[in-house]
Amino acid sequence: MVLSKTVSDAGHAPVIAEHGLRALELLGATDEPPVDVILLDLEMPELDGYETLARLKGDERFRHLPVIVISAVDDLASVVRCIEIGATDYLPKPFNAALLRARLNASLAEKRLADLRLEYLEQVARVVDAAAAVEAGSFESASLEAVAARTDALGQLARVFQRMAREVAERERRLEAQVQQLRIQIDEARADRKIAEITETEYFRDLQRRAASLRIDADSDGLG
Amino acid sequence: MARLISVHSFRGGTGKSNTTANIALLLAQQGRQVGVVDLDIQSPGIHVIFGFDQDRSMSHSLNDYLWGTCELRAAAHDVTPGANGGPAGRIWLVPSSIRPMDIARVMQEGYDVNRLNEGLRALIDALSLDVLLLDTHPGINEETLLSIAMSNILVIVLRPDEQDYEGTRVTVEVARRLGVPRMLLVVNKAPDVFDRKAIAQQVEQIYSCPVAAVLPHSEDLMVLSSSGVFAGRYPDHPLTALYRDIAAQLG
Numbered sequence: 001m002v003l004s005k006t007v008s009d010a011g012h013a014p015v016i017a018e019h020g021l022r023a024l025e026l027l028g029a030t031d032e033p034p035v036d037v038i039l040l041d042l043e044m045p046e047l048d049g050y051e052t053l054a055r056l057k058g059d060e061r062f063r064h065l066p067v068i069v070i071s072a073v074d075d076l077a078s079v080v081r082c083i084e085i086g087a088t089d090y091l092p093k094p095f096n097a098a099l100l101r102a103r104l105n106a107s108l109a110e111k112r113l114a115d116l117r118l119e120y121l122e123q124v125a126r127v128v129d130a131a132a133a134v135e136a137g138s139f140e141s142a143s144l145e146a147v148a149a150r151t152d153a154l155g156q157l158a159r160v161f162q163r164m165a166r167e168v169a170e171r172e173r174r175l176e177a178q179v180q181q182l183r184i185q186i187d188e189a190r191a192d193r194k195i196a197e198i199t200e201t202e203y204f205r206d207l208q209r210r211a212a213s214l215r216i217d218a219d220s221d222g223l224g
Numbered sequence: 225m226a227r228l229i230s231v232h233s234f235r236g237g238t239g240k241s242n243t244t245a246n247i248a249l250l251l252a253q254q255g256r257q258v259g260v261v262d263l264d265i266q267s268p269g270i271h272v273i274f275g276f277d278q279d280r281s282m283s284h285s286l287n288d289y290l291w292g293t294c295e296l297r298a299a300a301h302d303v304t305p306g307a308n309g310g311p312a313g314r315i316w317l318v319p320s321s322i323r324p325m326d327i328a329r330v331m332q333e334g335y336d337v338n339r340l341n342e343g344l345r346a347l348i349d350a351l352s353l354d355v356l357l358l359d360t361h362p363g364i365n366e367e368t369l370l371s372i373a374m375s376n377i378l379v380i381v382l383r384p385d386e387q388d389y390e391g392t393r394v395t396v397e398v399a400r401r402l403g404v405p406r407m408l409l410v411v412n413k414a415p416d417v418f419d420r421k422a423i424a425q426q427v428e429q430i431y432s433c434p435v436a437a438v439l440p441h442s443e444d445l446m447v448l449s450s451s452g453v454f455a456g457r458y459p460d461h462p463l464t465a466l467y468r469d470i471a472a473q474l475g
Binding site for chain 1: 225226227228341345348364366369370373374375376386389390393394397398401402403404405417426427430
């Protein structure tokens with residue numbers, strides 16, 4: 001409980017699990033893990049620290065959480081084993097409060113950076129998905145809102161992408177409307193005047209009289 | 225029996241000559257004897273599409289016949305492409321002279337339209353033609369009215385634009401009054417954004433006249449320009465398939 005108090009005193013909110021299995025239960029109970037860093041004892045009932053650490057690092061949901069191993073087991077082999085499994089740091093018991101605070105803060109800073117990187121990659125993936133959606137004709141501008149709200153270059157890319165997709169969609173709508181509007185407009189009165197100009201001439205009347213005799217007597221079956 | 229087919233358009237630039245040349249080639253490939261007469265005396269051009277060099281190969285032209293200096297048969301030149309592997313039928317072209325003096329003379333003096341009719345009949349007999357295609361001058365004047373009047377089939381080539389729609393209305397009505405037995409419309413150079421089926425339906429409805437094909441605007445055809453018959457150069461092209469549809473409706 002000294003550990004819990006040191007963590008509280010450092011301004012953090014500890015969540016306590018009695019053993020490894022309980023810790024995994026707590027972590028898995030919510031969509032997002034409820035903690036930013038894990039302090040892990042190696043000697044515990046139910047599930048010891050090594051196995052707990054292995055399960056944490058083997059789980060996609062928890063892999064990114066920094067784990068600081070704190071244990072009385074201070075032989076070098078244990079330290080090496082924990083680091084190999086994926087522990088971020090190792091503190092021997094009894095722990096030094098100042099050292100714990102420093103390690104905790106370093107791990108938290110690293111976690112935040114990792115979170116930012118993860119978020120960045122997720123948002124890059126959203127832009128990539130958006131490009132595929134544009135190709136498939138299923139793009140929704142709202143899908144990029146979160147990325148577009150960023151103030152960095154990725155945010156600008158998302159905003160430019162949204163604008164261009166909007167313009168393309170707008171152009172396609174206009175073209176579709178144009179196809180809809182492909183109504184054949186003929187000024188009938190003007191056409192009639194032109195027809196009259198042609199057909200009311202003596203030449204035309206004469207041609208009309210002679211037309212049948214001018215035509216070759218083609219086989220009638222092919223001429224419908 | 226032979227049939228005389230006029231290919232006409234109300235305005236220039238519709239692709240009338242290209243359409244005529246492609247139909248001619250595809251009919252010849254079906255084994256038909258095909259005659260093509262360039263009746264666009266004021267601005268002849270279809271000979272270029274057939275690769276016919278007037279300076280080197282032309283003994284007589286349509287102009288010579290109209291002035292009474294030769295029979296029309298003497299002005300007909302075999303332009304069937306590819307002696308080996310070429311079409312089973314033949315294409316006989318009666319070119320119009322591109323010499324400025326000849327064009328000026330026809331424009332100034334006109335010609336005896338009855339003589340044209342007689343000549344075409346004699347040409348059909350002399351060459352045992354199955355089909356005689358007339359590549360007319362765009363617009364309506366006495367000569368084009370005669371071509372239309374003589375036709376067993378009138379093919380009107382139009383682009384999907386307002387001016388052509390109105391002009392085609394005039395041509396269709398005039399042809400009806402001349403009793404042309406059969407008319408077909410070819411909508412050419414349709415932009416990709418238009419639904420070609422929708423165009424065909426609307427055009428058929430508005431003119432009460434069948435649409436033989438709606439041909440898309442083709443970059444490939446533009447690239448080939450007038451230096452060859454498209455269907456010969458690109459036999460498997462989708463545009464050639466559409467030309468083939470038209471030919472099938474005329475054959």
